[in-house]
Structures are given as structure tokens and as C-alpha cells.
Amino acid sequence: MYAKEKIILGRHLGVVYADLSLGGVTSGDSVHQENIFRIAMEKLLAIPGTRGVRLRILRGSPESAAIHKLIASRNLDVHFSRVKDHASLALPDTYEQLLQRFGSTTRHNFRYYRRRFEAAGHIYLESLSLDELRSAAMYLKPRCLIPSQSGSVERLLDMVATADEVLAVGLKHRSGEWLGIIGGVYRPGAGVLLLQLSNDSKFPRDSLSVVLRGYLIETLIRRGIRLLTIWGGTAPPLSRYVKYIPTLGIYLDLPSFRWRLARQLVTKVGPWLPKRLGQDAQWISPFRRR
Secondary structure (H helix, E strand, O other): OEEEEEOOOOOEEEEEEOOOOOOOOOOOOOHHHHHHHHHHHHHHHHHOOOOOEEEEEOOOHHHHHHHHHHHHHHOEEEEEEOOOOOOEEOOOOOOHHHHHHHHHHHHHHHHHHHHHHHHOOOEEOOOOOOHHHHHHHHHHHHHHHHOOOOOHHHHHHHHHOOOOOOOEEEEEEOOOOEEEEEEEEEEOOOEEEEEEEEEEOOOOOHHHHHHHHHHHHHHHHOOOOOEEEEEEOOOOOHOOOOOOOOOOEEEEEOHHHHOOOOOHHHHHHHHHHOOOHHHHHHHOOOOOOO
């Protein structure tokens, strides 16, 4: 089983996280997936220093069944929540058919900004190497209008690098300057968008995100792929046309007195914490911001 431990201010929190919302994180025979996952979870909880496990799991999956059996057999503090996270966009046989599904304004924007991009002599690159993707990402990171969390771009690039088949496309200005990149992975029948960066600070009126996603979608359709999954969801305009993967958020905690006390404290003070501290605190205990 593959997971990661949360570290805050250089200290190991004892909380392990695994996201199974796009498929399993276990290596083994798929026929025995439920038992493999249950045994892996039992071993993980038994490791000294483990305080809790945070999971994202598809409802009705073998892992979901394994978790319910694990909860029934052990004394654990448990919290469930519904998660609206990764989005999926079904792709038709042609790019034009997809545009016809969009509303008139969205359809106009996808066509208009694409024509303007091409008329300016800029370039779409359908296949980037990992080195090109990483270099472009480091160039574009400080030029995005939406700032990235510390280390998030590097982590997502590392995820892309581990894939059997990498999804990496980009836009370049006619002068050779990077305008945007998308990094992700290919899964059976689907492309997964993990990372997107655009040079919005210098080109704020070019809708680079719309242009790049349009090119990507057309590339996927041409390859016979019928699903685009967007890691972490999406903003307008595509948010109006996607479906969200039905996911459960599960907090499993060992019932020690000190750990319970720490979680109770975080639940009380969490709503008033600054955003960055609040994001870290959510790993300890879930709460709603005021």
C-alpha cells in the first residue's frame, strides 16, 4: 500500500493520507483487493507513531467495504464526510460535438480565444518531455495569477513523473516564451489533469487556460479517450459541464487520551485559524470555517 505522512513545521504528525478516489493505492491481485487493503490498513495502524489515517475512497468500492469491516472489528474514532473533489468530463466522438454541448458563451470563448491564439502565431505542443514540463512549470509558477501552495507544484510534478504514461502538453509564444502547461497521467480510457499553470500575469486577456484545455480535449478525443478527469475539480466555465466523482472522506483515529484531546482543541480553535494554519489543522480534525 502506498500512502504519505503529513509533516507540519518539520515534525511528523503521525497522520497518514491516501487518496483512492481515482483508483486503488494497493499493489496486488485485483481479485483480492478488499482483503489486501484491509490487511494493509491494519498493519499501518499498528506501526508505532501512527495516530490516524485520512482516506478518500470511492463509495461502493472494495476499499470502502474493507474500511467498514475494519471499523466493525476495531476500537477506532471515526468521522465520515462527503467530498466534492475530482471532476470528470465525458468526451464525445468529436471536438465539435463537445462544443455543441456547451452554452453559447462558453462555446464562443473556446472558439474565439483559440482563433486569436493561432492568428498570433503562437504554438501548441502536444507532447512535452518530463524535463520540458518541469522547466516550464518552474518558469510559469511565479507568473500565475492564482498562487500555488508551497511545494504543491513540485509534488504534482513528482506524481506525473511516476506514471507509466505521462500526459504533458503546453503553449508557447511565437517568441519561444512559455505561455502555459498541463501535466497529468493517462489511465485506461481517461486522461487525468493534475497540474495546470498559465502565464496570466503577462497575458491576462488571452484566456490561456481556455485555449490550453481546448487543445488538450481535442488531443484526447483524437486519441480515442472518452473521459477527462480534473484533479481537485475545476472552476467555470467547465465546472458547469462536469460531474464530480462520488467520494467519501474518512478520518480514522486511534482512541488515545492525548490524541483525542488534541483533536478536540483543534475542532474548537480551527474555525478562527488563518487559512494556511487551518489547512494543516484539518489533517488533525475536521471543522467548518465561520
